[in-house]
Amino acid sequence: MNENWKIFKQYAPWLALLLCVDGLSSILLWLADIQSFYALMGFIILATLLLFSVVFVVVCNHEHKKRQAFESFLSSPDDINEKSLLKLCSDAEKEMILLLGRVLREKNDSIEQLLTRVLDYEEYVEAWAHETKTPLSLLTMLLDNRRDELPENFAFKLDYIRNRMQEFISQMLFYSRLKGTQKDYLFEFINLHTCIGEVLDDYLPLLEEKRFQIKMQVPDIFVYSDRRGLAFLISQVISNSIKYSSDTCPQLCIKAVRTDFNFVLSVSDNGIGVRSCDLPYIFEKGFTGDSGDGRKKATGMGLYLAKEIAKDLNILLNVESEWGKGFTMKILFPIVDDSRT
Structure with a gap:
């Protein structure tokens, strides 16, 4: 309903122009033959409103189809959707649609490349972090089994280093997980x-x-x-x-x-x-x-x-x-x- 009202406001000046022409024609008819004026005035106004209503319905259907085609084109700017939209556009609009389609396809290609790079980066970070856990596990096992053989200060420093490394790796993994495309x-x-x-x-x-x-x-x-x-x-x-x-x-x-x-x-x-x-x-x-x-x-x-x-x-x-x-x-x-x- 809102879309129809917007279309009506867009074409309202044409209705006003038709009514002005009717008014001018009525004045001329009244000056020429007042009897014909009384006989034809109602018919002229009714015909004008009927003609505008028919044209308005046709224009509304055309605009709705164009809007649907444009939304499909924006969501997927491929050749099929572009051709469907071009059939509903004027010659002036076709040039803009062709330019928009080319720009959108270039942007989509760039986005796909970036997504591929992001996915590769996520996989690399996760693989690196998991690989790093192996030496950390060995360090933990060494500290657990040989703690009595190590000086107390030395053992504490190793514990501190292990803890900090583990914490940083966990932060990196969860940061990657939060920013990733999938969250398991x-x-x-x-x-x-x-x-x-x-x-x-x-x-x-x-x-x-x-x-x-x-x-x-x-x-x-x-x-x-x-x-x-x-x-x-x-x-x-x-x-x-x-x-x-x-x-x-x-x-x-x-x-x-x-x-x-x-x-x-x-x-x-x-x-x-x-x-x-x-x-x-x-x-x-x-x-x-x-x-x-x-x-x-x-x-x-x-x-x-x-x-x-x-x-x-x-x-x-x-x-x-x-x-x-x-x-x-x-x-x-x-x-x-x-x-x-």
């Missing part, structure tokens, strides 16, 4: 206590080295999520707590509760925290803030990736922090009906 998430019910315990085991050497006091109050809550994505999200929060921990008596408090609408997992530390002016930007890509020398060496990718993963997993993230008094991340999971919950 597998949603299932996950025991939150078990998932957090596995993440803490990965960071155990660093937590022990920095003498963290860990308080964990997480009952057997089952959340519906992707296991790898959730573990990565939690690992980024814990990693931040370790990086920016307090120099004396560092603490990590992890607890989970159920509210009316969500499961809420809180991860709190007593580290340096975040300045209030930086707090709104901590999830932005590459943002490190101005919170000491530690953040100058940061990449600003951890919390950004955590936020992006949370979006995909339908998880909400809320942060609370006071400069010099710690940092709290609240992870809100939607409640999904399940007998275990």
Whole structure:
């Protein structure tokens, strides 16, 4: 209906012109023969309106067909759709359609080439990361089996290097996964206590080295999520707590509760925290803030990736922090009906 009204407004001047011609003809007829004027005036106006209505219906059908052909041409600017559109266009429009078709086909070819390059890059990054995991696994096995034979400081440095490499590789894999054309998430019910315990085991050497006091109050809550994505999200929060921990008596408090609408997992530390002016930007890509020398060496990718993963997993993230008094991340999971919950 709106399209017909637009077409009517486009051709309304022609109707006005016809009515003006009718008016002029009526005046001349009235001057020539007033009896004929009274006899023919109604017929002239009715014929004009009928003629305009017939032409208007024909024009509307033609415009609708042209619009449909144009939409098909835009979605797929191949030769078939182009020829179908050209049949409905005027000579002046045909030149523009031919130019538009050539430009669109060139753009589509460029996009296809870029997509191919992106897919190749994704495959290379994933293959490289998976290949790199092999020497990391060997390093982990060496540390586990020969830790007693290594000097304590040396073993800690190797643990730190291994942990950082593993974290960077995981970040790279998840960044590639987030920006990729396909996301292979597998949603299932996950025991939150078990998932957090596995993440803490990965960071155990660093937590022990920095003498963290860990308080964990997480009952057997089952959340519906992707296991790898959730573990990565939690690992980024814990990693931040370790990086920016307090120099004396560092603490990590992890607890989970159920509210009316969500499961809420809180991860709190007593580290340096975040300045209030930086707090709104901590999830932005590459943002490190101005919170000491530690953040100058940061990449600003951890919390950004955590936020992006949370979006995909339908998880909400809320942060609370006071400069010099710690940092709290609240992870809100939607409640999904399940007998275990």
